[in-house]
Amino acid sequence: MEATRGERREEDMAGEQQGGIAGLRQSLDEVDSGIVGLIARRSSLIADIAALKGRGAAALQDADRERRVLDGVEAVATDLGVSASLVRRIFRELISDSVAQQARHLNGDAGGRVKVAFQGAAHAYSDAAARKYLAGRGLDGDLAGHRTFGEAVSALQAGDADLAVLPIENTTAGSINEVYALLREQDLFIVGEETWKVDHCLAATADVPLSSLSRVLSHPQGLEQCAQFLQSLPHAVPTTFFDTAGAMRAVADGGDPTVAAIASPEAAAAYGLVVLRHDISDSRDNYTRFVVLARTAAAVDVRIPCKTSLILVTRHEEGALLRCLEVLSGSGHSMTKLESRPRPGRPWEYLFFLDFEGNGAEPRTAAALDELRSSALYIKVLGSYPAKALRLRAHPGDVPGSPAQESPADALEAVAATAAPARRSRQYKLVDRAARPADTIVRVGDLLVGGDGFAVMAGPCSVESREQIGATARFVRDHGGHVLRGGVFKPRTSPYAFQGLGWEGLDLLVEAGREAGLPVVTEVMAVDQVQRMAEAADILQVGARNMQNFDLLREVGKLDRPVLLKRGLSSTIEEWLAAAEYVVAQGNQQVILCERGIRTFESATRNTLDLSAVVVVRERSHLPIIVDPSHGTGYRPYVAPMAWAARAAGAHGLLIEVHPSPADALSDAEQSLSFDEFGALMRRLATIPGSPDAA
Ligand code: PEP
Ligand code: MN
Numbered sequence: 058m059e060a061t062r063g064e065r066r067e068e069d070m071a072g073e074q075q076g077g078i079a080g081l082r083q084s085l086d087e088v089d090s091g092i093v094g095l096i097a098r099r100s101s102l103i104a105d106i107a108a109l110k111g112r113g114a115a116a117l118q119d120a121d122r123e124r125r126v127l128d129g130v131e132a133v134a135t136d137l138g139v140s141a142s143l144v145r146r147i148f149r150e151l152i153s154d155s156v157a158q159q160a161r162h163l164n165g166d167a168g169g170r171v172k173v174a175f176q177g178a179a180h181a182y183s184d185a186a187a188r189k190y191l192a193g194r195g196l197d198g199d200l201a202g203h204r205t206f207g208e209a210v211s212a213l214q215a216g217d218a219d220l221a222v223l224p225i226e227n228t229t230a231g232s233i234n235e236v237y238a239l240l241r242e243q244d245l246f247i248v249g250e251e252t253w254k255v256d257h258c259l260a261a262t263a264d265v266p267l268s269s270l271s272r273v274l275s276h277p278q279g280l281e282q283c284a285q286f287l288q289s290l291p292h293a294v295p296t297t298f299f300d301t302a303g304a305m306r307a308v309a310d311g312g313d314p315t316v317a318a319i320a321s322p323e324a325a326a327a328y329g330l331v332v333l334r335h336d337i338s339d340s341r342d343n344y345t346r347f348v349v350l351a352r353t354a355a356a357v358d359v360r361i362p363c364k365t366s367l368i369l370v371t372r373h374e375e376g377a378l379l380r381c382l383e384v385l386s387g388s389g390h391s392m393t394k395l396e397s398r399p400r401p402g403r404p405w406e407y408l409f410f411l412d413f414e415g416n417g418a419e420p421r422t423a424a425a426l427d428e429l430r431s432s433a434l435y436i437k438v439l440g441s442y443p444a445k446a447l448r449l450r451a452h453p454g455d456v457p458g459s460p461a462q463e464s465p466a467d468a469l470e471a472v473a474a475t476a477a478p479a480r481r482s483r484q485y486k487l488v489d490r491a492a493r494p495a496d497t498i499v500r501v502g503d504l505l506v507g508g509d510g511f512a513v514m515a516g517p518c519s520v521e522s523r524e525q526i527g528a529t530a531r532f533v534r535d536h537g538g539h540v541l542r543g544g545v546f547k548p549r550t551s552p553y554a555f556q557g558l559g560w561e562g563l564d565l566l567v568e569a570g571r572e573a574g575l576p577v578v579t580e581v582m583a584v585d586q587v588q589r590m591a592e593a594a595d596i597l598q599v600g601a602r603n604m605q606n607f608d609l610l611r612e613v614g615k616l617d618r619p620v621l622l623k624r625g626l627s628s629t630i631e632e633w634l635a636a637a638e639y640v641v642a643q644g645n646q647q648v649i650l651c652e653r654g655i656r657t658f659e660s661a662t663r664n665t666l667d668l669s670a671v672v673v674v675r676e677r678s679h680l681p682i683i684v685d686p687s688h689g690t691g692y693r694p695y696v697a698p699m700a701w702a703a704r705a706a707g708a709h710g711l712l713i714e715v716h717p718s719p720a721d722a723l724s725d726a727e728q729s730l731s732f733d734e735f736g737a738l739m740r741r742l743a744t745i746p747g748s749p750d751a752a
Contacts, residue, residue, distance in 0.1 A: 096151070103155040107162035110360065123152055157193050160443055163358040170197045174209040174218035177276070177300030178202050180324035182253055184302070186347040187222035190251040204299055206235050210243060213350060221350045222251065229340045230281040232396055236348070237410060240368065240439055242615070244643075247366050247440040249349035257283055257301075257343070259334045260325035261308060261317040267333060272296050274304035275319035283319055286337040293317070305330055354440045356418060363416035364393060364444040365426075368644065369409040370400065370435035370617045372500060378409065381432050388425040390415045393444075400617070402592055417441040430646055431493050431679070434500070435617035437644035484631055485638035488648070493679045499619045499647045501576045501595050504539050506619070506649050507681030511747050512710035514578055514596075514621075514683070515735060516542035518725035519555060520562040523569070528717050530573035532732050536739045540596065541566065541575040542712060546582045547724060548602045555723040560589070567593050578621055578712075587612045595619070601626050601653055601688075604636050614643025621712075623651045623685070626664070630673050637680060650674055650682040651712055652703075654689035663691020663728070666699055671706045683710035687728045693719065696730055697738040704745045713738070 127145055134144035173191070175183035179202055191198045203209040206223055213221040223239075226232045239245065257279060261270070270293040273280070280287065280295045287295050298304040301320035308318040309328040317333060318325075325332050348366075357363050371377035385392055394412040399405075415422035417438060430436050486492055498507040506512045515533045520526045520543040530541050545562030547555065558565070563579065570577035576595035581587055582603065590597055596619045603609050604625035613620045620640055624633045637648045652671060654664025666689030674682045684703035686696045700711050716722045716729040730738065 103158050107159040160361045161195055171219040173198045173200045174203055174212040174221040176203055176206045176209045178303035178306055180327045181300045181302040183222055186251045186253040190349055210239050222347050224345045225348045227345045229343045230278050245350045246354040247348045247442050248351045248355040249442045250445050251347045252445050253345050255343040255345050257319050257338045258322045258332045259317050259319055259337050260330035260332045262312055263314040264331045265314050269315055270317050271315040273317050274298040276301045279319040283337045285339045357416055359416055359419045361443050363441045364412050365415050365417055365441040366412045366439040368437040369411055369433050371433055381429055384425055384428045385413050427492050435644050484635040487641045488634055488637045488678045488680055490677055490679050497679045499649050499681055501619055507709050512539045514540035514542050515713040515715050517716045518714050519544045519547055519557050519723055520566050521723050523565050525717055526565050526569040530569040534573045534575055536736050541570045541577045544580050548600050563593055584608050584612045591616050591618045596621050604628055610639035611643055614640040614645045616645050619647040621649045621651050623653050627656045630670055634678055648680050650680055651685050653685040664689055666690055668706050671708045675707055681709040683712055684708045685712040687714040691728050700738055701745050704747050
């Protein structure tokens with residue numbers, strides 16, 4: 058059939074149109090490659106700038122310069138009739154990419170391959186965030202999904218992964234408690250962060266009406282972030298699943314069209330599902346922040362804008378948190394996050410998770426951290442790491458001592474300072490007097506140990522019975538003692554000697570202490586005793602034989618309970634302070650040192666009580682030191698004179714063995730004082746001036 062003239066005309070027009078579009082598309086392609094070419098040129102100029110900055114020129118991020126660039130391109134856009142906001146968005150991306158490129162250069166990141174653990178199945182948000190983080194650092198990765206956050210962390214700890222990327226907070230659902238708990242409990246460091254815009258969709262195996270859905274699967278966070286949307290579904294029961302992408306996979310595998318899942322559209326596509334609804338989050342701006350964890354802390358060049366994260370337990374008294382925050386604000390650090398969590402086993406007491414802008418490698422930030430350590434009961438620095446999306450300050454110069462105020466020479470000095478810390482012992486730094494000129498005061502209930510205070514801890518070598526420990530507790534209290542001692546796990550030279558009453562003894566000790574109104578101290582011998590002991594005892598003693606049991610030191614370092622660290626039988630003062638460093642480095646700031654005599658050639662006494670250690674320790678460290686003249690001499694008549702001498706030398710207290718009937722004591726009978734002898738010791742002690750200025 059012949060076409061009419063009208064039909065021919067339409068065909069011609071369509072053909073012309075197609076030719077025209079093809080031509081225009083070709084021009085568009087050329088413009089696009091031109092844009093990419095310009096981005097490449099921009100990037101090579103950035104590389105030249107990074108090389109110059111690497112030689113010590115300007116700070117990495119210059120807020121004023123960034124603002125001028127954005128204002129400049131926006132003005133050009135307005136002149137050319139292009140959307141200013143579109144151009145601003147594009148240039149924000151370009152600038153943030155240049156900053157990342159320069160940061161990689163400054164930090165000497167040479168790229169490479171890393172193994173990354175995350176929680177969830179392939180295509181989970183954590184997977185996407187981990188890939189984004191690696192791309193930003195020029196790294197390639199082998200990513201492995203794990204069932205739980207704990208398993209992802211175990212893979213990291215076991216060396217099966219170099220990094221773990223875990224979500225820490227979401228703008229809709231809040232903090233992720235489980236990850237905070239892992240940060241508190243495990244030896245982990247934050248080496249980076251990443252943000253991800255969460256775009257939840259609802260997907261099923263077929264395009265079914267929403268009213269036909271019986272179940273919706275997702276990670277609890279996914280369900281929580283879409284709670285309002287889920288309430289609008291008439292019959293669907295929200296069902297928790299171990300991750301979002303895994304929920305999609307389960308829906309695909311199950312093949313039941315009445316079951317849907319919530320995850321990203323990418324996950325829906327990956328598992329061949331049909332998206333029933335896009336953008337179902339209750340909040341349109343739903344972001345998740347991820348932390349990147351490693352087994353060791355990262356050192357980040359001081360010119361890279363950083364955040365520092367820490368966990369803090371403040372003293373349980375009015376204004377304690379405020380004082381810690383004042384340390385930060387007073388030193389020009391702005392806080393980006395403060396979150397409180399209940400302290401396990403301590404009703405109405407809190408742990409604080411705190412992020413602030415700063416890099417621990419900068420002297421200013423290191424000084425603020427040292428000051429925080431002296432105000433807090435417990436502090437664990439989780440790491441300093443390059444910050445994502447720091448707010449640009451209107452006037453960077455306003456903040457005293459901020460990086461923006463530093464001259465290039467200052468920045469170089471700061472780098473040098475981190476390379477060679479100023480005259481600090483290489484074995485320890487946190488317990489060094491140089492790090493903290495003021496004495497550490499350890500608080501045991503109302504009792505202060507350290508500074509000008511003098512604390513007497515007394516009781517039997519071993520808890521033997523309810524009567525024995527009860528009578529001793531009352532006597533010690535009535536004669537001016539402050540803390541009740543009593544061993545329940547005993548480190549005995551012979552395996553045939555009395556080994557202590559164990560947990561039953563601990564109950565008796567705690568009961569006697571409570572009835573007399575005295576806090577209690579007892580020895581913890583093994584890592585697996587620490588948690589249970591910390592729930593009951595007020596002070597945990599690490600005995601002389603365990604002074605270098607580094608696993609035990611690390612374990613008590615995770616507590617927020619005071620630790621009494623005895624000097625090892627043949628340890629130098631430096632080794633002893635290094636052992637204390639193990640505890641403090643884990644976060645626990647409350648360490649009391651105890652001199653208890655050392656092995657020498659002298660055999661007239663059980664040990665040689667080294668009272669000079671009191672003056673040496675007070676000079677070298679800010680930690681309190683007490684003296685144990687019972688184990689230090691081993692003989693009852695020598696105990697009181699050495700106790701008085703210890704006070705005169707400037708000790709912060711005593712640890713004394715006293716027993717209702719020393720001759721019958723099941724351990725250390727020869728050195729235990731009778732009640733009368735203890736009473737006499739205390740009366741004379743009151744007449745001896747302490748020596749708080751001994752240092
Ligand atoms: C003790 O105090 O009971 C004890 C065993 O001490 P040391 O570890 O100093 O021997
Ligand atoms: Mn003893």
